[in-house]
Amino acid sequence: xxxxxxxxxxVEGCGKSxxxxxxxxxxxxxxxxxxxxxxxGGTAIAETIRSILLDPENAxxxxxxEAFLYAAxxxxxxxxxxxxxxxxxxxxxxxxxxxxxxxxxxxxRQLPEETIQSLHSMATRGTWPHLTIVVDVPAEEGLKRAxxxxxxxxxxxxxxxxxxxxxxxxxxIAQNDPARVHVVDGTRSVEAVAAAVRDLVEPLLGDx
Ligand code: TMP
Numbered sequence: 001x002x003x004x005x006x007x008x009x010x011v012e013g014c015g016k017s018x019x020x021x022x023x024x025x026x027x028x029x030x031x032x033x034x035x036x037x038x039x040x041g042g043t044a045i046a047e048t049i050r051s052i053l054l055d056p057e058n059a060x061x062x063x064x065x066e067a068f069l070y071a072a073x074x075x076x077x078x079x080x081x082x083x084x085x086x087x088x089x090x091x092x093x094x095x096x097x098x099x100x101x102x103x104x105x106x107x108x109r110q111l112p113e114e115t116i117q118s119l120h121s122m123a124t125r126g127t128w129p130h131l132t133i134v135v136d137v138p139a140e141e142g143l144k145r146a147x148x149x150x151x152x153x154x155x156x157x158x159x160x161x162x163x164x165x166x167x168x169x170x171x172x173i174a175q176n177d178p179a180r181v182h183v184v185d186g187t188r189s190v191e192a193v194a195a196a197v198r199d200l201v202e203p204l205l206g207d208x
Contacts, residue, residue, distance in 0.1 A: 003086030004032075004204050005127070007097040010135040011167045012156050013146030014186045015193065019135060020093050022194045023201065027091050030205060035085050038095035040073035043080045049073040054153035061154075063109035067119055070101050074123040083127050098124060099132060099173050099181070104155065107169035108162050131204060133197055134170045135186040139163035 006023075008016040017038075024034045040050040049069050052058060061069075074097070085092050098120050106116045137145075139160060146156060174181040184196040 003089050004091045004131075005082065005086055005094070005129045006091065006201065006204075007094045007099065007129040007132045008135060009096055009099045009103070009132060009170055009173075010186060011137060011139050011142040011163055011170070013142035013144065013149075014135040014137045015145070015190065016133075016135045016186075017095055018190060019133075019193055019197050020095055022190070023197055024093055026194075026198055027093075027201070027205075032091045032205070033089070034091045034093060035081070036093045036095070037077070037081060039077060039097055039100065040070055042077040042082075042094070045080075046073040046076045049076075054155065056152070056154045056157060058154060063105065063111055064115075066109065067101065067105040067111055067115070070105065071119040071123040074098065074101075078124055078127045086127070094129075097129060097132070099134075099170065102173055103166045103169035107165045107172075108158070129180060131200060132173075132181040133200055134174055134181060134183045135193065136167070136171065136183050137186040139167045141187065142167075 008020055008023075010016050020036055024036050027034045039046075040053055041047045049072055053061075053066065053069055053073075082092050082094070101119060102116055105111050106113065143156065143160070143163060146152075171183060174183045182200050184193055184200070186193055
């Protein structure tokens with residue numbers, strides 16, 4: 001049995017973390033071994049990098065340094081956690097992955113496309129999702145939901161235009177790569193979104 005790599009993406013507060021937990025339970029009911037992880041993070045070293053990235057005190061972090069830190073966290077995550085789990089035949093569910101760099105550092109911070117592509121190839125070295133689900137909600141709605149849970153981190157503090165650009169970028173990524181990236185409407189009930197997510201995952205299980 002070979003591993004399956006699924007990533008879930010979207011703007012802040014889109015509901016992806018809830019969906020990942022529901023999907024994990026579903027996959028386990030189908031007899032799969034599942035690990036749930038997140039970016040930036042997923043290993044002790046990458047979680048340390050995460051705390052630098054999200055600390056509102058680090059307002060001076062430059063766009064390029066920010067992009068390198070996300071890529072560094074990803075390289076560690078891929079090497080230490082994702083690749084070994086896939087090699088062991090597990091399903092890896094990651095709350096964000098490389099598409100977040102394309103959306104936030106590419107569209108949001110306006111770093112050049114070639115820079116983003118180079119970072120992806122260095123950080124992932126070919127470990128790439130089989131399926132990516134974008135849970136789509138308007139940026140305003142997501143930020144409102146996220147704001148109910150925690151005080152804003154360094155990225156959430158960006159103006160609404162930044163988050164609108166990120167949302168558009170995720171939709172564009174899905175258009176550019178329709179075989180891998182699928183959009184689900186995240187404004188519906190949790191159960192309706194979960195059913196749409198299961199429908200996308202089902203064909204991957206059938207292949208095995
Ligand atoms: P989270 O709040 O969904 O856990 O994500 C952490 C924040 O980091 C979120 O604001 C999105 C941002 N981010 C990037 O800007 N680039 C990336 O590559 C990743 C993985 C996350």
